Amino acid sequence: MTTQTRIVALVGSLRADSLNRRISEALRDQAPEGVVVEIAEGLDSLPFYNEDLDGEAVPAAAATLRELVGNADAVLAVTPEYNGTMPAVLNNAIDWLSRPYGAGALVAKPFGVVGATPTPYGGKWAHADTARSAGIAGAIVVDGAVHSQSALEVDVLEDVEVLERLQAVVASLAAFQPAAA
Numbered sequence: 001m002t003t004q005t006r007i008v009a010l011v012g013s014l015r016a017d018s019l020n021r022r023i024s025e026a027l028r029d030q031a032p033e034g035v036v037v038e039i040a041e042g043l044d045s046l047p048f049y050n051e052d053l054d055g056e057a058v059p060a061a062a063a064t065l066r067e068l069v070g071n072a073d074a075v076l077a078v079t080p081e082y083n084g085t086m087p088a089v090l091n092n093a094i095d096w097l098s099r100p101y102g103a104g105a106l107v108a109k110p111f112g113v114v115g116a117t118p119t120p121y122g123g124k125w126a127h128a129d130t131a132r133s134a135g136i137a138g139a140i141v142v143d144g145a146v147h148s149q150s151a152l153e154v155d156v157l158e159d160v161e162v163l164e165r166l167q168a169v170v171a172s173l174a175a176f177q178p179a180a181a
Helices: 019-029 060-070 088-097 124-136 160-175
Strands: 005-011 035-039 074-078 110-117 140-150
Touching: 005 019, 005 088, 005 160, 019 035, 019 074, 019 110, 019 160, 035 160, 060 088, 074 124, 074 160, 088 124, 110 124, 110 160, 124 140, 140 160
Parallel strands: 005 035, 005 074, 074 110, 110 140
Antiparallel strands: none
């Protein structure tokens, strides 16, 4: 029996035809054998994190996201950069996934970040902020599993070298083995 590695993609753009959504779809459709990339839907339905809402009756969207990520083997954020940082929708998802403190759905999950922006830096500040936030939430940011791609002079979805770099992040997450204690 072959085991599959399940990677949940958190997309930082809500726009239906955003470049980063299309990147996540390409990574899903071109996942290596034995790897399933599932795009988390409904991030726009998450209320802003508020501890008053995070009690016995957690909002359905938050419970669904926590279950999806909790059952995954790894998490991949696919995000643009808004004003030099990660989009609010992604930050909010990480906030929900980080609770309860020390036992959230991100704890000990291999985590990576990719994305593209029409800037010379390709979203590197947003990607660094996303990796830092996920790490603080307990995720294991995998070495080599962050790739920021400028979309100024390249068609990210058509350039073979760019796609290979993005796919390498998925492969890194799938192959990640935590260090022995």
